[in-house]
Amino acid sequence: DVKVTQSSRYLVKRTGEKVFLECVQDMDHENMFWYRQDPGLGLRLIYFSYDVKMKEKGDIPEGYSVSREKKERFSLILESASTNQTSMYLCASSFGQETQYFGPGTRLLVL
Amino acid sequence: EDQVTQSPEALRLQEGESSSLNCSYTVSGLRGLFWYRQDPGKGPEFLFTLYSAGEEKEKERLKATLTKKESFLHITAPKPEDSATYLCAVQAGDYKLSFGAGTTVTVRA
Numbered sequence: 001d002v003k004v005t006q007s008s009r010y011l012v013k014r015t016g017e018k019v020f021l022e023c024v025q026d027m028d029h030e031n032m033f034w035y036r037q038d039p040g041l042g043l044r045l046i047y048f049s050y051d052v053k054m055k056e057k058g059d060i061p062e063g064y065s066v067s068r069e070k071k072e073r074f075s076l077i078l079e080s081a082s083t084n085q086t087s088m089y090l091c092a093s094s095f096g097q098e099t100q101y102f103g104p105g106t107r108l109l110v111l
Numbered sequence: 112e113d114q115v116t117q118s119p120e121a122l123r124l125q126e127g128e129s130s131s132l133n134c135s136y137t138v139s140g141l142r143g144l145f146w147y148r149q150d151p152g153k154g155p156e157f158l159f160t161l162y163s164a165g166e167e168k169e170k171e172r173l174k175a176t177l178t179k180k181e182s183f184l185h186i187t188a189p190k191p192e193d194s195a196t197y198l199c200a201v202q203a204g205d206y207k208l209s210f211g212a213g214t215t216v217t218v219r220a
Contacts, residue, residue, distance in 0.1 A: 100208060
């Protein structure tokens with residue numbers, strides 16, 4: 001079974017803090033994705049990576065950056081957290097253009 | 112721009128009362144249509160992938176079908192454990208998935 005894990009289930013941060021969310025997959029997938037999910041808006045793609053050190057912007061990259069130094073690990077960075085970044089963050093991975101498998105999610109609250 | 116619309120937004124069913132969820136889409140060159148189940152506070156769990164019109168897939172009480180403009184997720188004789196939000200997503204020419212807002216299904220015993 002594909003396993004995608006995320007470093008935290010819940011996080012509470014202050015406005016202006018730098019926040020790191022980490023995702024690890026164990027299936028040797030080359031593609032990894034970060035989404036955020038908000039009520040009524042569905043899942044929106046922030047960034048994705050198709051190889052180590054490669055990244056592409058998704059639909060809503062503003063205020064976020066990513067890092068992929070190893071194939072199995074993809075990090076989402078909020079350089080200076082703001083209250084409008086309070087959300088559920090979901091990581092996913094896939095092999096080629098096949099099915100994306102999701103992690104359990106990180107619920108982030110920015111105060 | 113790819114568009115995915117799911118209806119209804121919410122569905123309340125009695126145990127054993129079969130029903131269908133709709134996912135209508137507008138996309139240039141559909142590569143695949145995906146159905147996921149999401150429980151509250153958890154990540155989406157993969158259910159089905161459909162690739163071409165006329166294709167059908169089944170898993171337990173769920174059956175997904177695909178036409179050129181929409182997909183249906185049929186729930187036959189649902190049980191309370193089928194309560195969840197069901198998400199539909201389409202994939203066009205690249206890796207990107209475009210998601211609908213989901214249908215929240217509540218099954219009462």
